[in-house]
Amino acid sequence: MNAQIAVRPRLSVAEQLADLAVEALIDEAELSPKPALVDRRGSGAHLDLSLELMHASACSLWSTFHAMAAAGQAAGQVDVALRETLGRLGRDGEAQMLAVTGGVNTHRGAIWALGLLVTAAAQVDRPAIGAVALRAARLACLKDRHVPARAPSNGERVRQRYGVGGARAEAQAGFPGALHHGLPQLQRSRAAGAGESHARLDALLAIMARLDDTCVLHRAGVEGLSCMQDGARAVLEAGGSASLAGRRRLKDLECHLLRLNASPGGAADLLAVTLFLDRLEPTLRAQIGSL
Template sequence: MHAFNLQPKKISLAERLADMAVDALIDEADLSPKPALVDRRGNGAHTDLHLGLMHASALSLWPAFKEMADAALGCGEIGLPLREALGRIGREGEAAMLATTNGVNTHRGAIWALGLLVAAAALEPESSVASAVTLRAARLALLNDRYAPQSLSHGAQVAQRYGVRGAREEAQLAFPAVTGLGLPQLKRSRAAGAGEQNARLDALLAIMTTLADTCVLYRAGEKGLQAMQSGAKAVLDAGGSASLGGRRQLHALDQQLIALNASPGGAADLLAACLFLDRIERGDGLFPGVC
């Protein structure tokens, strides 16, 4: 076939949603300077993570996200069959991730959050407002997967110990840290001319101001959580990451969290969810070229 006769391959809705989920994870990883998190500067508070590993992990999850979207399209409705299919696919995706990272947990929380959102978006692609997508995701999260492991994750154990919301409860409440804090701040900072990278940093910080991040609690206890929340608020109060004062506060927060070994991985997962929903809302290629 002559090269000029080649036509771009149409991609399915499930493939496009998987693309968008992986893009959100890579954009979150690349965003810099994030306090105590892996980014383009370095490893933050981590000794077992680096940017290349985060990229490889994100890419390894593409098949799982596609399969989750296909499962939603196949089921066509919210119910136990879809919930349990998502649980099975998520566990298989986690195994693929751990095989890629040699056992390092890079994106376990993101599989849960983005998996639900991918499925919710696939169920009603014409209803792409973030509040509608997260509500569908919440309805899925409220269903009990009979085949889920009975042992609690570190995050769930920490949530019980401190009496705070974990990743499961955040999803069951329709991701309030994302829809009530992250996305509004992202839009405000954009409107103020902060630039896309600074707007995304501000969205992360807005999530951090109130989130009971179980990753921080696990690594640094209540002292680390208080430092994260108050430090993030100080950045935004100083004018956000696009301002000189905000950058000074952000640098101080980064240093403080690293000293405490407190990495806000839960907030990072929710930022990825925020970026995914932002793409869905703006219609960045969800329908064009989809077969």
């Protein structure tokens, strides 16, 4: 009798990018202990969220990210038509997410950020994260003529009230929170011998220390933002989350944020972006090398 060997089909670039985006969202949700955010310990400052809901939401977005990456490949260039296709796909993905979560906004910001990045990554010939971020920024700067008229979101109201850029400006600038703060801290902590979970927590803290997080501003105003930024810097200055002094500062930071009902959701989205970009080059390099 002849033995039959099942050969697993090679994943397309679009499939790999969708996998990376969903994995980044799941890894961000699983990372613990994140201050005032959903993690394996509980729901943080979000009474309407749970780790299980975050998992379900992330998985529901695979088809959206796959469609966005495929659209980027098909277009081959950055233009208004592609931007408007992404807008439509993003709105469809948001509706799918809300259906899964019962109307709870779990990953609206991540759809925007990771959607731009998977689309950009599908177009680059060489897997350089700087080139991907720059192309994503070019896409973010284009206008979508088909955005439906609706009441301003919490983020839009915060931007108008406090004069901060928010998620849109972060994308249009090429995700500096991830490229200039999250990724370098992730690499520094790894080089210093921190375990992967501590390195990722330190990356989150580096983002929190500098980001004008609209989620925090919405919930707790300037007091909450100062609490987040100063507290995150204190953890890193004490030696990071892997040190005893850093863990004490991290616990203090969480207590203060919970007291203010402030959750750094914008920083969490940028941590997911950081984790996505961290894995992007080796994944695409392996894909190119196997062709």
